[in-house]
Amino acid sequence: GQQVMQIPQYQHVQEGEDFTTYCNSSTTLSNIQWYKQRPGGHPVFLIQLVKSGEVKKQKRLTFQFGEAKKNSSLHITATQTTDVGTYFCATDSWGKLQFGAGTQVVVTP
Amino acid sequence: EPEVTQTPSHQVTQMGQEVILRCVPISNHLYFYWYRQILGQKVEFLVSFYNNEISEKSEIFDDQFSVERPDGSNFTLKIRSTKLEDSAMYFCASRDRTSTDTQYFGPGTRLTVL
Numbered sequence: 241g242q243q244v245m246q247i248p249q250y251q252h253v254q255e256g257e258d259f260t261t262y263c264n265s266s267t268t269l270s271n272i273q274w275y276k277q278r279p280g281g282h283p284v285f286l287i288q289l290v291k292s293g294e295v296k297k298q299k300r301l302t303f304q305f306g307e308a309k310k311n312s313s314l315h316i317t318a319t320q321t322t323d324v325g326t327y328f329c330a331t332d333s334w335g336k337l338q339f340g341a342g343t344q345v346v347v348t349p
Numbered sequence: 350e351p352e353v354t355q356t357p358s359h360q361v362t363q364m365g366q367e368v369i370l371r372c373v374p375i376s377n378h379l380y381f382y383w384y385r386q387i388l389g390q391k392v393e394f395l396v397s398f399y400n401n402e403i404s405e406k407s408e409i410f411d412d413q414f415s416v417e418r419p420d421g422s423n424f425t426l427k428i429r430s431t432k433l434e435d436s437a438m439y440f441c442a443s444r445d446r447t448s449t450d451t452q453y454f455g456p457g458t459r460l461t462v463l
Contacts, residue, residue, distance in 0.1 A: 282454040335380050336405055339392040
């Protein structure tokens, strides 16, 4: 199946700073989804990208799908303490989600 | 807003015992899933279920696992003889008709095998 690799594994961010987490695949992906999991919580769907070069924004979050559809990124601007959690990318193959290892984000006030 | 529910929130069992994890998917959803997450690791697909049968299963989902939709609302995961390495968070998810629809995850059941 399609595998996705995520970097970095951990991200310590000062409140107010920006950061980016990346998701990469060796194969072309039909789609990429992003989920957020708060500590002790469950994955919550954020967005799905399907088109080459697609960019979507949700307030301070910007999601991008690469031109070759082999990579994706999530950029958060002006990080807040509410952004704490693990961000997973996942590829959806007929409903079967294959998750990356996630980027655990810690925000320092 | 409709949500997926799971019971119990935490299950402690002895190695070798059978456990049944219960899920109530969102009512008009047709596709159901189980995932597991070992502490500190990524979420792993176990099985998908549609039209009262398994659509796909991972290599993790061996003969000790089974799923069932015993009535119109519940979706269960049974582990026949638990092992220490089955300790994990088990998430149920459900999805509406089309392949582009979002999967909604339940809050999870933390299974601890002693």
